Amino acid sequence: MTSHSWLMLDHEAPRYRLPDELRARDPMGGRDCGWVEQMLPFVRRFSRPGDTVFDPFAGFGTTLLAARLEDRLASGCEIDASRIDLIRERLARHGLAHGTTLLHASCDALEDSALPPFDLCLTSVPYFGCRWTGAQAASQLYQSQNYAQHLDGLRNVFHRVRTGLRDGGACIAMVENIRLGERVLPLAFDLARILGSLFAMEEERVLVYPHEGHDSESDAHTDRRHEYALVFRKRRERIDLQTTAALLDALRADGHAFTLFGSFSRWQQDPQGTVPADADIRVDGDPERLDALLRWLREHGFSVTNWGDPVAAPLHLDTYRGRHYFRADRVDANGALIRLDICYEQ
Template sequence: MPITMPITMPSPSWLLLQAESPHHRLPDDLRARDPLGGRDCGWVEQMTPFVRQFSQPGETVFDPFAGFGTTLLAARLQGRSAVGCEVDGQRIALARERLARHGLGDGVTLLHGSCDTLQSDTLNGVTLPPFDLCLTNVPYFGCRWPGDDAASQLYDSRSYAQHLNSLRDVFYSVRAGLREGGRCIAMVENVRLGERVLPLAFDLARILGALFVMEEERVLVYPHAEEATADEASAHTDRRHEYALVFRKQRECIDLQATSELLNALRAQGHGFTLIGSFARWLADPQGTPPADADIRVDADPQRLDALLQWLRGQGFSLTSWGEPVGLPLHLDSYRGRFYFRADRIDRNGALVRLDIGYEG
């Protein structure tokens, strides 16, 4: 008998999943045809509360790591359209067969490939349609993928740094396709490899935080009776809990007065710059749309840039380039082609001051 989930999620910051419905679980014959035996397949019951809470009937739910179609099935069961990307062709076939057995193949689009490459695939006419909710379980590092080779197969990442960079590329494309105000929700846990624990959940939260605004987190708690085999042990984490990281695509609100004071302080310190973009327009017309940051343009002089960034760091700002921390003293050649640095400061009252420093282009 299928398990009935609440219409909306309960208010606590955790969500207890009692059992997986036999009606919705991945069938054993499909599981047996998967290179990993389907051991990374999530639960429909895990995804259903998020589909209900963060989307409306008729809207589109997207999974950039579609796998066996679990998120897509949860979306269709709730009357949503579903779109997924999957790099493994065999898993696409399994997902389609699974959805067909439920009579829910209509209203589902499955694309073969990684969404960050499909988005630019104009040669074959493949485009990623817009969507209202991104809901996914991310691939874990260190799983020793035994299936077909694929350039975008994150289960086959050679290094943890490469894995994180690939995740960043995927979610950058997610941001482009997600409607304004839509949520991006990623299920993820920290990973144990032998004696080493990799903070995948926390590193992913940092990546998503550079693209979206964090709204909340949920800790998902569920039973898991199966024991890991000896072959799985090197990449095994006790999957009795994981994080659901909930982010939203929206313009951030900056503290306008504090930002104006920062610009005045920069001038007083002798840092030359030209104010451009939305903040400059807002100063000319304060009745217009409030800006989400202040954009300045500076000369690409390594010494002057280093002095500017050193001063900002001393004022409590974090410095990043494409989401990665900027090391000081500055080696500008390492950042050629990246166009700008971002300086963020969150004050004790939660107010945000954000400065984008363009130095080329």
């Protein structure tokens, strides 16, 4: 893979292309099928031969084929049964069906035993508003009724990806912002925010397809003149330990009651031990005290989120039932990160 931040994809090699007769069988005519060439550089750069590459939205098996071509094991989830059949046939035609595990499911519904760990997650995500004409399924994200539901579905899938991905592995999602009628939805940027709540961002690459766009007001634009490859990594973030300790002191001094627990508390007792990636504090669930704490944090430059979503002020705790914690992050001008996870009793 070059050191350029972009990848120019000007043609699709016929030998890798989804064969026309398989494409014709698909309810959407294969129009959401990616290119093997788009996946190959990422397979090569972010995994090694023998590794397992996982695609939670396997589609037509494009990622899986790229993985098998590079001697990786391939594993994928796909919610649409007809596409599972299509992937099997496509891989078989390449003589690469062995070494591939296909699961007809949404990965967030799978137990650990059903989804063995993997070394790289590489996918292109389902678009919102594309008028799915295939079989109906409750977790088919092409059927999302509204944008918030779509983003929630993506979050659930990548949350599960995080559990299955080995430490240090990359999670790479290909995605573009989409035009829906007169509206542009920043799907790529919203997905980056979701991934940022689960993984550490590493880089972005822009995939450029040098063809003309077409105008259509009737459906989501997925004509891919360019898209983003968002590259994230499952690793512990490095926080600024001294600034974090000073912040906890300042919180106490201003009368905010909390109990420090978890890795930061252990590290304060044993500075030679594991370096913490955040400071966990526990507070009681009194909405007014919690609101005052979050307000204090905002006034001190923190952004407060809940499962990656911004938390609106004043706090309406009922909105977050069952979610158990807030995250407060501050990045200072020298790049230092301070991260608090605030657990509250419900």
